[in-house]
Amino acid sequence: MSGRDPRSDAPGARSPATQVDGAAGPHPAAQRDPNQFAPRLVGRRRWGVAFQVICLVATLVGVVVLALLLVDIIMDGAGRLSLAFLDNFPSRFADRSGVKPALWGSAWALLLTVVIAFPLGVGTAIWLEEYAPDNRFTRLVETNIANLAGVPSIVYGILGLALFVRAMAMGRTLLAAGATLALLILPVIVVASQEALKAVPGSIRLGAYALGATRWEAVRYHVFPLALPGILTGTILALSRAVGETAPVIMVGALAFMSYVPDHPLDDGFTVLPFQLYSWVAKPGADFQELAAATGIVLLVLLLVMNGGAIYLRNKFTGER
């Protein structure tokens, strides 16, 4: 279509010739030159459709790759999955190998991580949102926490090695791993909890204060319960990240072969699922590749269960209102 096609269906549109002597027109619209507009509707619509297709392709690429990954890992590893696989120790014989120490190690690390990171992270968020004065120091702390969320995980591993393993003499233990992973996800928990607390309407706080509540009572009985679903969702998503982390646990000394399950968090030596997976991938032989794939499935199931738990908890606490 011609870009200069004057569509004269607009009210008051005139031919260009009568427009030149400007001021005479009764309506301002009449003084505009319709030739200055070139709607090119067909072309614009085409762009719209093209953009939609591009977005669809972008979505499909992600979904298809993820599906292929899942299919691949299940084809490779499903044959190795059994209760014995969950209950066996790693072995140089692939048939007798299992993930028992890694599974227990991941469970332990997860527990220690949440026990350390949840109170620290939520406490920080409550202080920043409910108590801290709005001054330069508070803003500095907030900015730094946001930046910490972007620090590579291996850097946290180095910190864990220096601080927990060496300086605090925890050694290569689950406690050191849990503390390191807790540091890693702390900023994420803080930021998620801050967002959840910010979402609680100010009128709720004022309502509590107006009844003679102290700040603690307003937070304890009203603000915190309302923010809890959001805080839990953020925490569990952060934990999902922690359970899949490999680099920091390597730095604090995870072992490729464990022939026992640590009795307690300070028992010497540990391993976790992602590192077990990595150490099997690094070995030659199709058998061990299959073991790695099977470990991947165990890890994925663990993550699915955790995310399901996050959704359940959020719905449970949201429904109670």
Add this chain to the structure above:
Amino acid sequence: MSTHASTVAESTTDSIHTPPGPHELEARALSVLYGETRAVKDVSIKIPDRKVVAFIGPSGCGKSTLLRCFNRMNDLIPGARVEGEALFQGQNLYERGVDPVDVRRRIGMVFQKPNPFPKSIHDNIAFGPRINGYSGDMGELVERSLRQAALWEEVKDRLDASALALSGGQQQRLCIARALAVEPEVLLMDEPASALDPIATQKIEDLIYELKRDYTVVIVTHNMQQAARVSDYTAFLYMGELVEYGATKGIFTNPREDRTEAYITGRFG
């Protein structure tokens, strides 16, 4: 009206007619500053016991800010500073050693938008008494508070239902019941009906009329008819200053200040 004012009320200036005492609340040369802005300028006013006093004036005239001085809610606004004195039963609320938490229990507040806690009706009422160490029969207190707020008959069968399931007007009466449950002596109401429909508004106004038997009520309102209907005394504030104060009837029928007249006849605001 002027004869009444000159014989009974102690007159400060021509347009400030202080109602006869005893006075429950008083502001003495009270100013509130938000940073550099002076929202309330040197206001002195006495509020009589168990009467309804309305604060009227255009938006931003400082009426809500003045109201919030009487239960120290301005403390919660960062950068707000109070100068002068706000007295409750002769005690300066801003004196050192006065605990705002205790002030707020004795001087209750109802907000512009109903703000029930997202909990059950029962728990909304019970929260205040519980944190203030109430040791009596909670069920009885909840019923009494809801009756005082004229809400009992509507909710008695569903005390465990969420307060958010109530209508706006019911929510506001719940907020009033909640405020009454901690047995305050004064009730401050910040435009309590401005978010409600006319029928719910009328219920709130009837309620205010009932409440003044037991409580001193200070109400901020945008609605001049409402001030005329519910209040015994009216204070007109403009640009942070107290322009005129006196018996409501006098303010509305025979305002002394041009600015008051202009406002109540609708020429601005």
